[in-house]
Amino acid sequence: MMKNENIIQYIYGIADNALILGQRLSELCGHGPILEVDIAMTNMALDLLGQTRSYYQYAAQLSGEEKTEDDVAFLRLEKQYRNVLLVEQPNKHFGYIITRQFFYDVFHLLLLEELQNSKDETLSAIAKKGIKEVSYHQRFSSDWIKRLGDGTAESHNKIQEAVDDLWQYTDELFHMTEDDAIALENGVGVDTATLKEKYNNRIKEVLEEASLVVPETKWFQKGGKQGIHSEHMGYLLADLQYMQRTYPNMKW
Amino acid sequence: MTIELERHIDPALIPILEEVHDPEIPVLSIMDMGVVRSARILENVVQVTITPTYSGCPAMDVLGEDIINAFAKENIEAKVSLVLSPAWTTDWITPRGRKALEKYGIAAPLDEEADKEALLGGKKIVKCPQCGSTNTKMISQFGSTACKALFQCNDCLEPFDYFKCLK
Numbered sequence: 001m002m003k004n005e006n007i008i009q010y011i012y013g014i015a016d017n018a019l020i021l022g023q024r025l026s027e028l029c030g031h032g033p034i035l036e037v038d039i040a041m042t043n044m045a046l047d048l049l050g051q052t053r054s055y056y057q058y059a060a061q062l063s064g065e066e067k068t069e070d071d072v073a074f075l076r077l078e079k080q081y082r083n084v085l086l087v088e089q090p091n092k093h094f095g096y097i098i099t100r101q102f103f104y105d106v107f108h109l110l111l112l113e114e115l116q117n118s119k120d121e122t123l124s125a126i127a128k129k130g131i132k133e134v135s136y137h138q139r140f141s142s143d144w145i146k147r148l149g150d151g152t153a154e155s156h157n158k159i160q161e162a163v164d165d166l167w168q169y170t171d172e173l174f175h176m177t178e179d180d181a182i183a184l185e186n187g188v189g190v191d192t193a194t195l196k197e198k199y200n201n202r203i204k205e206v207l208e209e210a211s212l213v214v215p216e217t218k219w220f221q222k223g224g225k226q227g228i229h230s231e232h233m234g235y236l237l238a239d240l241q242y243m244q245r246t247y248p249n250m251k252w
Numbered sequence: 253m254t255i256e257l258e259r260h261i262d263p264a265l266i267p268i269l270e271e272v273h274d275p276e277i278p279v280l281s282i283m284d285m286g287v288v289r290s291a292r293i294l295e296n297v298v299q300v301t302i303t304p305t306y307s308g309c310p311a312m313d314v315l316g317e318d319i320i321n322a323f324a325k326e327n328i329e330a331k332v333s334l335v336l337s338p339a340w341t342t343d344w345i346t347p348r349g350r351k352a353l354e355k356y357g358i359a360a361p362l363d364e365e366a367d368k369e370a371l372l373g374g375k376k377i378v379k380c381p382q383c384g385s386t387n388t389k390m391i392s393q394f395g396s397t398a399c400k401a402l403f404q405c406n407d408c409l410e411p412f413d414y415f416k417c418l419k
Contacts, residue, residue: 036392036402043394050308054336125337129307132339132418139371140393 002186004062007120009082009179010189011062012072013225014111015055016083019073020233021104022048023240024091033094040140044101047133054126074244078237079227082177086169088224088233095148095155095162102141103166106202107173109134110195119187142206149210156211163207164215171220173199260290265298272322275314276397279356282315286344289335298323298330303340305418306398342418357381359403359414367417370403378414380405390414 025045032038056069087104091097112134115127148159174196176184183189204214223229243250261269269288270281282288282302289301300319304312316332323330342361345353350360359381366377370390378388385407392402400413 036394039392039396039402040394043398046308046310046398047306048308050304050306054307121337125335125339126307129304129336129339133306136393136416 002182002188004064006179006182007188008059008062009177010183011055011059011123012080012082013177013180014115015052015059016081017087017104017108018048018055019052020081020083020236021087021100022046022052023236024087024089024097024100027091027239028097037094041097044137044140047130047137051126051130051133054122054129058122058126070244074241078229078233081224081227081229081233081237083224083229084169084172085221085224085230086166086172088230088236089166089169090232093158093162095158096166098141098144098148099159099162099166101137102145102206103170103203104173105134105138105141106199107170107195109138110198110202111190111192114190114195118189123188145206145212146210149207149212159210160212163212167215168217168219168221170199170203172222172224175222175225177225260292261288262292265291265293265300268322268326268328269300269319272315272318275311275318277353277356277358279352280345280349282319284346284349284352286346286349287315287340296329298328300330300332301335302332303335303338305340309398311397340418342415345415353415354381357412358400359412361415361417364417364419367401370401370414378403380408380410381412382410383408388412 022045025041025048028038028041029045030038032041052073053069056072060067060069060072086100089096089100109131112127112131116124116131118124118127145159148155150156174192176191176193180189180192184191200214207214266283269291270283272282274280274282274285277285285305287302287305289303291298291300293299302312302315302319312334316334319332320330345361353360359378362377369375370378370388371393373389376386376388378390379386380388380403383405385405387406388403389406390401391404391411395402395413395416399416399418401416402411403414404411
């Protein structure tokens with residue numbers, strides 16, 4: 001039997017990724033390398049934050065308490081966020097931003113394509129809506145991987161450096177938590193472990209076209225899904241939560 | 253799709269709903285945009301459901317308030333709720349809405365093929381709303397709002413917004 005608390009945790013496992021990546025992309029507003037990219041980053045942030053709102057509204061409603069989406073987004077502690085380590089990695093340089101995006105987009109699309117078949121009607125509806133947006137994101141980030149990989153020697157080296165550094169965070173995407181397993185058993189959740197092969201193939205295909213190499217790492221980082229985050233997360237949350245913490249219950 | 257959409261809308265409410273416009277594309281009424289999913293009167297309260305164009309479309313909160321205000325002007329109480337399924341598609345923009353977009357200087361959505369061709373520098377299909385030439389190119393996949401991409405006409409050189417195809 002699936003309790004509401006299991007569904008809520010399952011939702012956080014998906015939605016927190018969208019929130020944190022959306023926050024990282026929002027940081028680029030006014031800082032993109034060129035105007036078109038700046039607009040693209042903030043547009044993608046908007047899509048992700050829009051999806052986050054739909055998930056959090058649903059989670060708040062399931063909690064049965066008088067919670068709102070804002071409570072969920074702004075008033076949890078670091079250990080209560082279920083996002084993977086990948087999405088909280090900082091905007092080190094443009095190569096990192098694009099690689100992080102690409103690594104997440106490919107997973108995100110595979111996830112939503114499965115989640116649309118969920119028995120849970122709300123999650124299925126959010127997924128169907130999200131697929132249209134995320135396929136656009138994936139197209140954007142894949143294109144940039146190819147442009148940078150196939151560009152100048154400097155762009156090639158920088159994007160390969162980002163690929164080498166961020167690849168260690170990708171395996172966590174496929175780890176199933178207890179709540180994931182319960183959601184799967186009940187026809188609500190997705191078996192993320194089965195997405196790994198498709199994911200690796202898709203990544204390899206784009207990287208090879210971009211004349212980049214998939215790193216041969218044996219060691220992968222994990223912990224985000226259990227609430228054990230990297231050092232970057234605290235700074236990100238300080239920024240994200242500042243207004244709600246300083247002016248409790250404030251509204252726009 | 254359009255037929256099914258209108259089936260849920262009480263015809264008496266349409267004139268008021270048509271007065272509400274997208275805050276970011278003021279020439280387009282919410283009826284022409286196809287975001288109104290249902291509108292009916294239940295126990296003297298108008299119940300309207302709308303669907304977002306994009307998940308994060310910031311116009312949605314404003315639209316909800318505008319709908320309530322439009323009915324309030326007629327002394328009618330209205331409630332607005334958001335539905336996500338079925339997901340909005342650009343096919344729901346009415347022929348009148350498409351004309352209004354073109355006149356306003358935004359190229360109306362064509363099909364996925366047109367978007368893809370533009371992106372890959374293939375066939376030129378998207379028509380410049382200024383001079384009518386199809387000799388156009390995509391400048392940016394993302395535009396001034398989530399629903400648009402940025403194009404430029406190679407003939408008259410004017411940049412213009414293209415309403416991205418969403419199916």
